[in-house]
Amino acid sequence: MTARxxxxxxxxxxxxxxxxxxxxxETLDRQDPVVYGTAQDGxxxxxxxxxxxxxxxxxxxxxxxxxxxxxxxxELSALRDCQETKQKPEAILEPxxxxxxxxxxxxxxxxxxxxxxxxxxxxxxxxxxxILGSEVYIHQSRVNLKPGFAGKEFFWHSDFETWHVEDGMxxxxxxxxxxxxxxxxxxxxxxxxxxxxxxxxxxxxxETPDDHYQNSLRRxxxxxxxxQSLDEMVNQYGIVQGxxxxxxxxxxxxxxxxxxxxxITPLPRxxxxxxxxxxxxxxxxxxxxxxxxxxxxxxxxxxxxIVPQTITHD
Amino acid sequence: MTARxxxxxxxxxxxxxxxxxxxxxETLDRQDPVVYGTAQDGxxxxxxxxxxxxxxxxxxxxxxxxxxxxxxxxELSALRDCQETKQKPEAILEPxxxxxxxxxxxxxxxxxxxxxxxxxxxxxxxxxxxILGSEVYIHQSRVNLKPGFAGKEFFWHSDFETWHVEDGMxxxxxxxxxxxxxxxxxxxxxxxxxxxxxxxxxxxxxETPDDHYQNSLRRxxxxxxxxQSLDEMVNQYGIVQGxxxxxxxxxxxxxxxxxxxxxITPLPRxxxxxxxxxxxxxxxxxxxxxxxxxxxxxxxxxxxxIVPQTITHD
Numbered sequence: 001m002t003a004r005x006x007x008x009x010x011x012x013x014x015x016x017x018x019x020x021x022x023x024x025x026e027t028l029d030r031q032d033p034v035v036y037g038t039a040q041d042g043x044x045x046x047x048x049x050x051x052x053x054x055x056x057x058x059x060x061x062x063x064x065x066x067x068x069x070x071x072x073x074x075e076l077s078a079l080r081d082c083q084e085t086k087q088k089p090e091a092i093l094e095p096x097x098x099x100x101x102x103x104x105x106x107x108x109x110x111x112x113x114x115x116x117x118x119x120x121x122x123x124x125x126x127x128x129x130x131i132l133g134s135e136v137y138i139h140q141s142r143v144n145l146k147p148g149f150a151g152k153e154f155f156w157h158s159d160f161e162t163w164h165v166e167d168g169m170x171x172x173x174x175x176x177x178x179x180x181x182x183x184x185x186x187x188x189x190x191x192x193x194x195x196x197x198x199x200x201x202x203x204x205x206x207e208t209p210d211d212h213y214q215n216s217l218r219r220x221x222x223x224x225x226x227x228q229s230l231d232e233m234v235n236q237y238g239i240v241q242g243x244x245x246x247x248x249x250x251x252x253x254x255x256x257x258x259x260x261x262x263x264i265t266p267l268p269r270x271x272x273x274x275x276x277x278x279x280x281x282x283x284x285x286x287x288x289x290x291x292x293x294x295x296x297x298x299x300x301x302x303x304x305x306i307v308p309q310t311i312t313h314d
Numbered sequence: 315m316t317a318r319x320x321x322x323x324x325x326x327x328x329x330x331x332x333x334x335x336x337x338x339x340e341t342l343d344r345q346d347p348v349v350y351g352t353a354q355d356g357x358x359x360x361x362x363x364x365x366x367x368x369x370x371x372x373x374x375x376x377x378x379x380x381x382x383x384x385x386x387x388x389e390l391s392a393l394r395d396c397q398e399t400k401q402k403p404e405a406i407l408e409p410x411x412x413x414x415x416x417x418x419x420x421x422x423x424x425x426x427x428x429x430x431x432x433x434x435x436x437x438x439x440x441x442x443x444x445i446l447g448s449e450v451y452i453h454q455s456r457v458n459l460k461p462g463f464a465g466k467e468f469f470w471h472s473d474f475e476t477w478h479v480e481d482g483m484x485x486x487x488x489x490x491x492x493x494x495x496x497x498x499x500x501x502x503x504x505x506x507x508x509x510x511x512x513x514x515x516x517x518x519x520x521e522t523p524d525d526h527y528q529n530s531l532r533r534x535x536x537x538x539x540x541x542q543s544l545d546e547m548v549n550q551y552g553i554v555q556g557x558x559x560x561x562x563x564x565x566x567x568x569x570x571x572x573x574x575x576x577x578i579t580p581l582p583r584x585x586x587x588x589x590x591x592x593x594x595x596x597x598x599x600x601x602x603x604x605x606x607x608x609x610x611x612x613x614x615x616x617x618x619x620i621v622p623q624t625i626t627h628d
Contacts, residue, residue: 149541153467153576186500187553189575227463231580239501239579261503262467262576265553266545 015287016171017164019203025226026203032172034198034253036133036278043126052131056198057242057252063123064179064247072181073246075114076143076270079103090296094152100145101152105296107141107274115143118179119274122308127251128175128276135305139163139174139277140297143181145270151189151263155224158202159275160254162223165208165288167298172198173281174254179272184243189263191242191250194233197257202229208288225257233257279305329601330485331478333517339540340517346486348512348567350447350592357440366445370512371556371566377437378493378561386495389428390457390584393417404610408466414459415466419610421455421588429457432493433588436622441565442489442590449619453477453488453591454611457495459584465503465577469538472516473589474568476537479522479602481612486512487595488568493586498557503577505556505564508547511571516543522602539571547571593619 016031035053039046044058052058064072079085080100086093090104090111106112107119118124119138128136140163159176163169184190206222225233242250252258254275263269283300286292295301330345349367353360358372366372378386393399394414400407404418404425420426421433432438433452442450454477473490477483498504520536539547556564566572568589577583597614600606609615 149544153578155578186555187506192501192579227580230463234580241500259578261578264467264469264573264575265506266541266548 013170013284017160017201017203018287019161019165019201020206020208020222020288022203023205025205025229027229028201028203030172030199030201030255034172035131036173037130041130041133043123044130049131052251052253055195055240056256057193057195057250059242059244060249060251061244062247063249066247069181069247071114072118072179072272075112076145076181079112079143080145089294094150099147099150102142102144104140104142106143106272107138108302115141115272117309117311118272120306120309120311122310124177124249124274125276125306125308128177129308131175131251132173132276132278134173134278134280136276137279137299137303137305139169139275139283139299139303141272141274143270143272146189146263146268148188148266148268149264151269153189153262154260156230156257156259157224158255158257161201161204163254163298165223166286166290166293168284168286168292169254169277169281170284171281172253172255173278175276176252176254177274177276178242178250178252179274180244180246180248180250181270181272182268183245184241184248184269186241186243188265188267188269189261190269191258191260192239193242193252194237194257195240196237197233198253198255200233201255202226202233202257208290210290230257276306279303327484327598331474331515331517332601333475333479333515334520334522334536334602336517337519339519339543341543342515342517344486344513344515344569348486349445350487351444355444355447357437358444363445366565366567369509369554370570371507371509371564373556373558374563374565375558376561377563380561383495383561385428386432386493386586389426390459390495393426393457394459403608408464413461413464416456416458418454418456420457420586421452422616429455429586431623431625432586434620434623434625436624438491438563438588439590439620439622442491443622445489445565446487446590446592448487448592448594450590451593451613451617451619453483453589453597453613453617455586455588457584457586460503460577460582462502462580462582463578465583467503467576468574470544470571470573471538472569472571475515475518477568477612479537480600480604480607482598482600482606483568483591483595484598485595486567486569487592489590490566490568491588491590492556492564492566493588494558494560494562494564495584495586496582497559498555498562498583500555500557502579502581502583503575504583505572505574506553507556507566508551508571509554510551511547512567512569514547515569516540516547516571522604524604544571590620593617
């Protein structure tokens, strides 16, 4: 397979979204559309597309049936309890103990045959094709296990900021799909989003250390926005929680500001997470000039366009 | 002033609520009423008393005016910014940095003239007199500063469990009054309560180390209920959030199970906290047989019945 990377250094790829460069934070305007396709492309309606464009996200409650969710949860349990899985580089453990926190590359059949099918589910892929106005491939995928009693907080961040600086994603043309495997409500620390914040880009302060990902996936310390910029953003746009029953889908823009509080309730909050990137937006050299992160965090080699498939989840 | 302590050892005070004794957790029934007075005593109505008895708490939205809240917040700012205050033993700092997390004994004029007046506010004291069916004194008071961005979680606990084991509070006959100094909503990690849980007492596992309070006020590690008991409790009773605008009051029983998630939002969640104990329920020797905790955490010397006062907050 051929790597689809165009090295920024050799092609002088313009950095429209510099971050972690200056000694003070800056808020820049977004240079890219949020929605690239139209309602005529389907399956999302004009109203849904407008909502996605305005808010930067869209919740589709109970998208998968209880029967499908049960199968997903059985797969999740099997992965969590598998010692071999926990020792893979794709496995990220909780800071305090050895429980699985996240498992990457679940869209690859060798990691999870079932979740790899979900990643190419026709209904999901067609929505991402429509939003991004192109074919898509999986930039990153993972399952997040946010257990009851001990789910750690995740501070505010724009995914794109990290993908741009650390992975070389050139433009804002990616959509994340979070599939809720548990009911998410106001108690179990659901994802919080700042609706409209996808239109602004907070350039962060601080240099990226080498091999930053080995710690940042547990607790991010650079690439996080400053308090004053966040304060202003939340004052302007407010906060919305991504809540819904198990089986719901949350589609959200790569640049929307989001995070979550810790979860002391007994109620877990696990989810499947697929990032669909446009095939017009393949990675180049990281704009932060670090080493490339591993393939399981940022696809460079294995990024064929996804062929949408009609899948029977049995 | 005379200490009102009756040493448990010399009087054979029966321990109705043993905890941190056995190597396995146990759930015991409550042996005491939740409400001791009647609607005839006023000011709470029969409906409010019934609700308090059933749920173990009562929210009185916007109990104090915006004008009063502004004065309370000014006092809070002054205390927070005072270096001298931060060096007092009554001051508890955040684990990660030197910000003030809690300040105890704010009902004493030498700590805060204004908050000491609030503690004897006629409207509050009469409600606690009514619930407890007796005169009351302040067992403990504090102001909790839950700042934006970095408010730490507080794991599930019954206050009474600690006050019984570590302070020698004999019976369940105390009511806490939390006065919200900021709007509390689903975003900024409000207090979560398990309604009805005041009827059960989870005897915890684990011995109490000496001078436990020096760490437990920042991050409690013993005297916390086990996961299985909590899981069953939440399954049975559910969870309610103590939300309301700034100036609201939350009255809650000493034995209700409660806790809070961390708060990554820019929105602070500060509150004033007074514990009114019945004058029929003065402290004895700690049932856990540790050293007594300091006077600023558990009043023994200075516990005259409060005379309710009509106060002008100007």
